Amino acid sequence: MSSWISWLSGLRRLYSLDTLDTRFTISSTTPPKQVNSESSTAEPATSSPQDTQNDQAKGTAKRATSRAPNTQPSRWNTPEFYFYYLVFLxxxxxxxxxxxxxSKPTHPNYPKIEPLLSNGWIPGRKVDNSDAQYSSFRDNIPYLFIVVILHPLLRRLYDYLCRADTYTQVRQTPPANNGFQLTQGLSVEAAADARLEQRASFDFVFALVFVTALHGFSALKVLGILYLNYKIATTLPKQYIPTATWIFNVGMLFANELFQGYPFKDVAAFIHGNDGEGTWGAWLDGHCGLMSRWEVLFNITVLRLISFNLDYYWSISMRGGSPIEKKQLDPSNLSERDRVSIPAKTNDYSFRNxxxxxxYSPLYLTGPILTFNDYISQQRYRAASITRQRTTLYAIRFIVALLTMEIVCHFIYAVAIFHVQPDWEAYTPFQLSMLGYFNLHHIWLKLLLPWRFFRLWALLDGIDPPENMVRCMSDNYSALAFWRGWHRSFNRWIVRYIFVPIGGSRSGGPWGKVRAVVNFLAVFTFVALWHDIQLRLLMWGWLITLFVAPEVLATMAFPRRRWAARPNAYRVLCGVGAVGNVLMMMAANLVGFAIGLDGLQALVKAIFGNYSGLVFFATACGALFVGVQVMFEVREEELRHGIKMKC
Incomplete structure (x- = not known):
């Protein structure tokens, strides 16, 4: 019995929000040392497993005593939820x-999709590896694992050769009379500067080697763009930096797409004309590394370029005095919000850094996105959230997710079916809906896996970027919350560098809500263009904005406070609205990332084209309502433990 309880406890720990990202369980304004002293989940090097469990229990108790007000009693053991469990089963x-x-070979449409299938490693099953984006990640997993192993080893070798003991062997002593903590040989600040110098120097060299291996001679194009962006930030008058930064970087998105990464042969043809002297261009194009199409993944780098320029621009306005000194903060114990908002030192905005x-190699290809200020802060002081136990559990979660994706690709061929656009009349309305549903799950997994892999690499390297995926796509009922939780680091970047500067959603009254919707439209237009300059993605961005509006209006029309005396009625009312939200979000994401508008129209026509389809639709809405009620209870359970998330 005890082993069974221990196994359940380990499973709960594995899938806890704290394991996924401490940002979900700790306030962004709370310094890490305060958390560790009150409710430690980051065990010291000398702690025992029993000590760690005790600390975690204290943390849970601490959050439970500070839980949000007006939480409802648990419904997990009520007759209502027993019925929901039956529906799930x-x-x-x-x-x-x-x-x-x-997906069986006996299905009439199987011969059409079979050419898109590959030989799988599960006996008797082929694998659907037809998604080009995921295929590029899946096929290179062995090589990525080799790089992840070599990178930390090379850093350790570099530290050994370059005297890393200047900061690693520093020991703290009690605070001096002047209030500043001193150390043996070096002050804490000097040790932090030495750590930044050591780590940034290695990252600089490794990044140049890494980007050259990836893009070959095209690395010169990447470095050229980076240099121009750096000069915009450091040479233009202050008032022109934001405008010039946005014009340059958005212009690069369009230019990279329009000129397809500027092939050297086109450059040679432009220089020499058609006189045959430009063969050097074709030769250079033939030596463009492992990923010759560098522009495909450069969009993520554009976000870092904007982050550096705007963080630098805002730092200029704050040079009258150090915010750390004004607020009397400990630079080694900054909260996550302070790491992002407090500017780095003036000399930290160097070209090397x-x-x-x-x-930065672990996050270069796909992110997650880390702001420049946060990167510099974590280079100085290792984040307290990074522990061996948490990183190990995170790695296990990644492996489980990878195996889940492999099973899905071996047994469910939804992606290949949508690729070939077969005769839809061969499928029942239920099958059509489930094909669309599992196609969206494939999209969710194919994004989750690279993001978690590269975040795991960063954690192993001592950097803690934000987690990109908060909840499974089947645990989302709000368009606003879905937006916050899907590609979360990008959402945080959008809020900091776009949404807040243009006004956000803080204005009160009806016109304030209208302005908020307009701001959402501007944001999602940029998001769509950033993903890819395609009409269907632009339509996706506008659809998301359109589907946000009913939720905003419903929140205004049915405020929670007016239903305080009837919580169950309000829960049912919200459940009905959430079902509509789920259907709209599925439609928008199918248009943007799967089948396009024409495919959605064919799917809707096939479902609503007959009486059986209508019956199925009504049944599906009932099932969604059950799922939404379980989602509500999951969030209520989090509130009971003092965890309040916006997604």
């Missing part, structure tokens, strides 16, 4: 069976 297996049946940040 019935519906979920049927959902999987429906898409498994249409800029290149090390913009091309």
């Amino acid at each position: 019935t519906a979920v297996p049927m959902m999987f069976k429906s898409v498994y049946d249409v 800029y290149i090390a940040y913009a091309l």
Whole structure:
């Protein structure tokens, strides 16, 4: 019995929000040492497993005593939820069976999708590796693991050769009379500066080697763009920096797409004309590294370029005095919000640090996105959230997610089916809906896996970037919360560098709500163009904005405070609205990332084209309502433990 309880406890710990990212369980304004002293989840090097469990229990108790007011009693053991469990036990297996049946070789449309399938490692099953974006990650996983192993080893070798003991062997002593903590040989600040110098120097060198291996001679194009952006920030008059930064970087998004990464052969043709002297261009194009199309993944670098320039611009206005000294903060114990908002030192905005940040190898290809200020702060002081236990559990979660994706690709061929656009009449409305549903899950997993892999690499390297995926896509019912939780580091970047500067959503009254919706439209237009300059993604951005509006209006029309005396009625009312939200979000994401508007129209026509389809739709809405009620209870359970998330 004890082993069973221990196993359940380990599973709960594995899938806790704290394991995923401490930002979900700790306030962004709380210094880490305060958290560790009150409710430590980051065990010291000398602590025992029993000590760690005791600390975690104290943390849970601490959050429980500070839980949000007006939380409802648990419903997990009520007759209502026992009925919901029965629905889950019935519906979920049927959902999987429906898409498994249409993926069998005996299905009439199987010959059309078979050319897109590859030989799999599960006996008797082929694998659907037809998604080009995920295929590029899946096929290179062995090589990525080799790099992840070599990178920390090379850093250790570099530290050994370059006297890293100037900061690693510093021991703290009691505070001196002047209030500043001193250390043996070096002050804490000097040790932090030495750590930054050591780490940034390695990141700079490794980044140059890494980007050259990836892009070959095209690395010169990347470095050229980075240099121009750096000069915009450091040479233009202050008042022109933001405008010039946005014009340059958004212009680069369009230019990279329009000129397809500026092939050297086109450059040679421009220089020499058609006189045949430009063969050097074709030769250079033939030596463009492992990823010759550097422009495909450069969009993520554009966000870091903007971050550096605007962080530098805002730092100029704060040079009258150090915010750390004014607020009497401990620089080694800054909260996550302070790490992001407090500018780095003036000499930290150097070209070396800029290149090390913009091309930081673990986050270069896909992110997550870390702001420049946060990067510099973590280079000085290792984040307290990084522990061996938490990183190990995070790695296990990644492996479980990877195996889940492999099973899905071996048994559910939804991506290949949508690629070939077969005869839709061969599928029932239920099968059509489930194909769309699992296609969205494939999209969710194919984004989650690279993001978690590269975040894991950063954690192993001593940098803690934000987690990009908060909840599974099947645990989202709010368009606003979905936006906050999907590509979360990008959302945080959007809020800091776009949404707040243009006004955000703080204005009160009806016109304030209208302005907020307009701001959302501007934000999602940029988000769509940033993803890819395609009409269907632009339509996706506008659809997301359109679908946010009903939620905002419903919140205004049915405020929670007016239903305080009838919480169950309000929960049912919200559940009905949430079902509509889920349907709209699924439609928007199918248009933007899967089948496009024409494919959605064909899907809707096939479902609503007959009576059986309408019956299915009504049944599906009922099942979604059940799922939404469980989502509500999950969030209520978090509130009971003092965890209040906006997603």
